Amino acid sequence: MGIDAALAARLAALRAEHGWSLDDLAQRSDISRSALSRFERAEISPTAAQLGRLCTAYGRTMSRLLAEVEAEPPQLLRAGEQAVWRDEASGFVRRSVSPPHAGLRGELIEGRLEPGAVIDYDAPPVPGLEQHIWVLDGRVEITVQGEPxxxxxxxxxxxxLWGPSRFHCPGPDPVRYAVAIVLP
Incomplete structure (x- = not known):
């Protein structure tokens, strides 16, 4: 099963675990009922912003959700073995460099945004989520708590992170950055 099909199955399972109808989840995530249904049937893949809203509804980080659809990660992940997820609509590419693992509270991801790309997250997936963002190449404007x-x-x-956030790559080149996430 590919990552998109596994993600669709996990989203459907999470909704069932919570006992929510599509209408309930639509209200909690501000995503249309029809889009949610199409996500769960793997007809379309959610954008990064939509996946962020779903993670908020379910109280998980995006990394945690994506790790739930992958096999148990080994201690050593070679660059070619790291899971990569793409949001073609926003130009966001996310590499899970050090995915969540039992007994560990941190994870490391690499993000890449194309020039002009903007990703808005309405709320953190977990209130108080600690993040350290280190820019490797290019430029990015990150807005946290209303401060760009x-x-x-x-x-x-x-x-x-307690509220909304925004990532914007002003260009002219793509931006590549590392994100260290520490769960509270």
Missing amino acids: QPLGPGDCLRFR
Whole structure:
């Protein structure tokens, strides 16, 4: 089963575990009932922003949700073995460098945004989620708690996330960054 089909099955299972109808989840996530149904049938894949809203509804990080659809990760992940997820609509590419693992509270991801790409997250998947974002190449503007922070190569932004956030790649080149996530 591919990652998109596994994600669809996990989304359907999560909704069933919570005892929610599609209408209930639509209200909680602000995503249309029809889109949710299509996600669960693997007819379409959610965008990064939509997946963020679903993670918020289910109280999970995006990494945790994606790890739930992957096999148990080994201790060592070679670059070619790391799971990659793409949101073609926003130009976001997410590599799970160090996925969630039993007994560990942290994870490491690599993000890449194309010039002009914007991703808005309405709320953190877990309130108080600690993040450390280190820009490797390019430029990005990250807005946390209403404060835009322009970042360039080598800059690091660290915070606990309590509200909405926004990632914007102003260009002219793509941005590549590492995100360290520590669960509260």
